[in-house]
Amino acid sequence: MMLALELLGGIGLFLLGMSMLTEGLKLAAGDGLRAILRNWTRTPARGLISGALLTGLVQSSSAVTVATIGFVNAGLLTLRHAVWVIFGGNIGTTMTAWLVALVGLKLDIGAFALPIIGFGVLAQMLGTKRPRVSGTGQALAGFGLFFLGISILKGAFETLLPWFETLDLSQAGFFAPFAFLVFGMVLAALAQSSSAAIAIILTATAGGGLPLELAAAGIIGANIGTTSTAIFASAGATPAAKRVALSHIVFNIYSGVAAFLLLYPLVAASHWLADLLLVDSKDEPLTLAIFNTLLNVLGVVLIWPFAGRLVDWLQHRYVAPEESIGRPAHLDPTLAAVPALALRGLVLEIQRMMTLAFASTEARLSPATKKPFNGNGDAGILALGQSIRDFIADLSRQPLPSDVVTALPDLIRSIHHVEETVAEGAAISEGAQPPEALTSGPAWDRLRAGVLATLETTAGDPDAFKTEFDTEMDEVDEAYEGIKKNLLASAAAGRISVDAMEAALLRARRMRRVAEAALKAERRLCPWAPVASGRVETAPPEET
Template identity: 45%
Template sequence: MSWQIITGLAGGVGLFLLGMELMTDGLKLSAGKSLQRILRSSTKTPLRGVLSGALITSLVQSSSAVTVATIGFVNAGLLKLKHAIRVAYGSNLGTTMTGWLVAVVGFHVNLKAFALPAIGIGMLMTLLIQNNRYAAIGKVIAGFGLFFLGIDLMKSGFEGLEGAISLEAIEEGGLLSLFIFIAVGFVMTLMMQSSSAAIAITLTAAAGGVITIASAACMVIGANVGTTSTAVIAAIGATPNARRMAAGHVIFNVITGGAALLLLPLLLFGINWFQEYSGMAGGPATFLALFHTTFNLLGVLLLWPFTSRLVKFLKRQFVAAEEDEAQPKYLDSTLIGTPQLAHEALVKELQRIQAIAIRMAEDAINTEASLSPRLKVDLEVLHKLSDAVGLFCSKLRSQGLPEEIADALPLALASMRYFIDVAEMAEEIDQLQSKEVTGVFQELEEALADMRRQAIAILEDVKQSASSEESLQRETDAIVVLERNYETIKAQLLRAGATGKLTARHMVSLIELMKSIERQASHCVKGQATLQLFAQQAVDEAKSEDDVERDDVEGDQDEVTDLNQGDSEEVSLIEPEASEKNMGNLKNSESP
């Protein structure tokens, strides 16, 4: 093997990769956002999703680029996972276009006569034309020239290697040899990060007589599986949806490669028969291009009926923390038949909702910088939990409930509504604080900070205190003080706006911000009070059941039983009255 052949092969691979990169970059630049629009709008039906993936990959000449772009769309929530999986199916079909270019053009056209003018024209367009889109088209033309010039150099190099390298020992190794050539194709793709380059090398090697058709077919299978490495790298640190997409891409390519290996003798025989029957000529390169297209199409047909199941499987395997938090932990359909247990489960689930809402409120008040992404995720979690609570209450009402629990269910929904309001106001506060709300004079700055501290103290008290009349009264009194402070600060802000110390926009933003903080703390206490009333129903119901059971068992102690039952009813009447009184104070304390 001469040094000239080695350098020719290395240079051919380098030119091919450079041409691929120029074509990919140029096509993405010249297309602008149209590729994104195609991906987002042309995936509404399964067939359109596959065809759009194949079309874009054929244009861009890089399945990895399309897959990474698709992962980005899934990551951003712009594309559903089921649609993205079908785009991945299509991208594997589209990447077979490289093999057809090599087979049809690379071995039937005088490449130098075509490639060199293309490089010259393309680079002149890139350098002389100021319009970015046309300059990008020039880059595409130059890339095609380098692409075919690289193929020409590789073809010449492998023709020089014919007879110089003997792979008979490996090729006669039976099943082991097949896996060796699959591994070679996989490693080539992994090293060059381009299955197209690996397939082009394989096709030119087979056309040069260096390897047999069967060995080259195994290398094509390996290259097809190796292209998933780019998607796996792109999904590292991404959202669960992006990791699902990358895993789906890997599963598709591995299953497709496995099916191609199992059916290899049949596929080789069938393609050979098809070429003879149709009169299709072209030699090993055309044969392998047809093989590559056939087994990728076979993979699409195999997995097409199971796409929905694949998506469900991927969703179970990759679960985000927020998705897990959005699942109810205490609401179980099996509890519907036991109202007392269902009531207790509702109380616990509402306490979870309360904790998340308070966390959002504290984050929004404490942090001046925008928290929008995190608050948006938490708010979505609460909306899902509220839907689950509403559905559970609806199922519970369809049962024959005791009167006490049936009457208490509206309290559960009211409490949940208060906590959802707290969460939504956290998002409002976050948006207001992202505006110009700083830069006020020191006296007002201290007043604003003091009001924030008071609101946080109320939220902390609600979060940590037990559900008792004393804590509720303490929180109610704190709300009254907070509202008075708000009125004082509001007057200060109005005076500052009237005297020119603050602009009108700045003044209005601060008034809205402080009012939202005051209302948020007030709603949190109201939600706590309502939840306390709802939870008390479980205690009262339990006491009532204990009294009934005691009456059945100790029938000879009627007077004692009646006395105990009377005491229980007296407590039951006193406590709701106190709670309702506190709720009334809260309602009266909130200013319009």
């Protein structure tokens, strides 16, 4: 009974120490984690290295994963870059095994743990108004608790050594490694930390009672079992977060299965590396630390050739409707090599964006819409606009024909005006609502009809469009001026409050802005619309 309590207490101290160490280091680092993730993930190699270094620093792959997910959600980090941070995090998390093998099981750290904890708590208390000092103190206290737990676990497993020796596990055949694989998975899932599970396994091997191959199988299981954290973290999360978590799961399972199939060669390679590093290969915890690192490095090497396909596969998982809208349907990186085709694809994509945006705005302004419009598609339309801009930026890095150079400014302005219609439409339906009596009547019907007409342009060439532009905009301006005059007169006569008048006038002004932005978007795109059917018109539109 006492042995079970000792094991439970050691595990508890170890997990508490790990938690305090991680949180303290994150607090002490300030914005360092954010800055490194923003600036050091632009290539696969840099993402891999930054993920490994950050995880080794904060002693938590979960912290790095959560930060990475946050950057993906914010659009500051693409999934293609984020997966390499995740892969690097798996390498960085092996630092815990090295700490246990080199320090926790070599020195009588338990004798120094209590003073370390005391100094850490004191620094944390004195630095309450200085986050970095407080974080450093918390990390120091966690460091002491971490090794105090290791010391207690080491003593408990030494008591269990005679029992291990009676089991003769080395003669158990294939089922013993498989059983320890499952044991490692369960242990990591329960502890929600592969580092904790691996530390327990390393401590159990320190007395020599656990065969190295079985301990190695347990380490593989711990690496697979830690994916449960990603599964729990992604429950109810955004699609981007789920894809990042899925990359973590795929990597750990892929590398774990490969390592288990190569279990005995990898153990032999760990012995060889231990001898090469002038380390006693009979030092089983240290050999297992090498094995753990080798396991994760092997996973990166094996997945590297397939990383691009993995990212493409992940992009099609958990796709939200907004993301389907936001993905270009007519643009492809290969088009950039042929500027004429790229221009055609850009025109088609902007036409698609315009159709989506105008349909959304029309639904908001339609008198048949009695309930608030669900604008969830706005994010997708705006994302599509950014994707088109990104394509234009990539296209502009090469020499371009004169017609394409002439077209690009108009296309960029067209995107901007389309986004204006979305923003103004959202403001109309989601902003403060004026009294219904002030937004109804013949004048408002005329304004609404004029705005809706601008969302359905029929002209096919620039000359015809100019006539339509002037006619439709004049109709909207006349209706707007009539509403403005009536509202001001009613407020001056005291028939309506000034606040109600201003709210109604703001709605009319926004409806006019929708019409103006829609017509400008169409005017900018109209000269280049023939490109979509194979005929290029190079005359730029006149300013209005």
